[in-house]
Amino acid sequence: MNIDDIVRGIFQQNIRSVAKGISFVENNPSEADLIVNPIFEKTGNARIIGITGSPGAGKSTLTDKIARIINQKGLSVGVIAIDPSSPFSGGAVLGDRIRMNSLSTVEGIYIRSMATRGMLGGLNRACLDAVDILDAAGFDYILVETVGVGQDEVDIVKVSDLNIVVLVPGMGDDIQALKAGIMEIADIFAVNKSDRNGVDKLLTILNHFKTISEKDTPIFQTVATSGKGVNDLVNFLVNTVNKKDTKSINERRQERLKYRLVKIIQEKSVDLILSKSGRNFDDEINSILSRKKTPYDVANKLMELLCK
Ligand SMILES: Nc1nc2c(ncn2[C@@H]2O[C@H](COP(=O)(O)OP(=O)(O)OP(=O)(O)O)[C@@H](O)[C@H]2O)c(=O)[nH]1
Ligand SMILES: [Mg+2]
Incomplete structure (x- = not known):
């Protein structure tokens, strides 16, 4: 089943498609937008x-x-x-x-x-x-x-x-x-x-x-x-x-969207840093362990990877 089929199925309240869609966003964090973008309007x-x-x-x-x-x-x-x-x-x-x-x-x-x-x-x-x-x-x-x-x-x-x-x-x-x-x-x-x-x-x-x-x-x-x-x-x-x-429903919904944006940014940033750094922080962690660097030093350095 491809993405278009899943999306169409979701709109038709097809339970198999709903289940597939949820599995997809669970298992493919970096591609969740393929499902969420086309359905969001609804x-x-x-x-x-x-x-x-x-x-x-x-x-x-x-x-x-x-x-x-x-x-x-x-x-x-x-x-x-x-x-x-x-x-x-x-x-x-x-x-x-x-x-x-x-x-x-x-x-x-x-x-x-x-x-x-x-x-x-x-x-x-x-x-x-x-x-x-x-x-x-x-x-x-x-x-x-x-x-x-x-x-x-x-x-x-x-x-x-x-x-x-x-x-x-x-x-x-x-x-x-x-x-x-x-x-x-x-x-x-x-x-x-x-x-x-x-x-x-x-x-x-x-x-x-x-x-x-x-x-x-x-x-x-x-x-x-x-x-x-x-x-x-x-x-x-x-x-x-x-x-x-x-008013209060809207306030809650605004809060929800803000929270969600933060979650997406967090996940995307961490994913990007992990992939660009080769998913191996051993050297950095050892440099913190030996007190050559602080956790903030290392975090700042890793975050520079986001702009590269
Ligand atoms: N006596 C009694 N037992 C209850 C009541 N509600 C639930 N139980 C029992 O309490 C146990 C736990 O119920 P769950 O519904 O699984 O509780 P839960 O909060 O979802 O548990 P977790 O998701 O594992 O945190 C089960 O054995 C239920 O049958 C109740 O009102 N009275
Ligand atoms: Mg439970």
């Missing part, structure tokens, strides 16, 4: 929702339920799970994923896992390209699941129209989350695994956070495995992204 219509939280918080299970409920409203949903460890490992969910990856959009849900390989933390350029592909394919909603460790939880805010932060009672998570700076990015809190002990304690902490931050972030108690509470969350979500004043 992007900007999807609602992009970030779903983040600690490992094992139930993000994938919740994402799956959210996707189904949105889909039941007659809307199509694309899911990108940035999840190196256990992407959609639940049996039924995995079965769906294989089915959806390989067949059509009959169900209107497409789930794609993307590896974090090669990422220096956070969402990478390929993920943003994949969002474009789903957007151009006409998916109404795009859900992006990331594990809230490192920089991820801060990055997700830069790509999404609305963020759900998934918290769970117990495990000291409540306190850690406050530290991780994950709280500030939430437009919705999902207190998942609310069938477990410790919900009240977590709610107390969240309400305290709301008081001090003066943000009226809604809290939904969910049990992702049974679906309890997820309907209410989705209704709020859909209403919010539909009525959200254009």
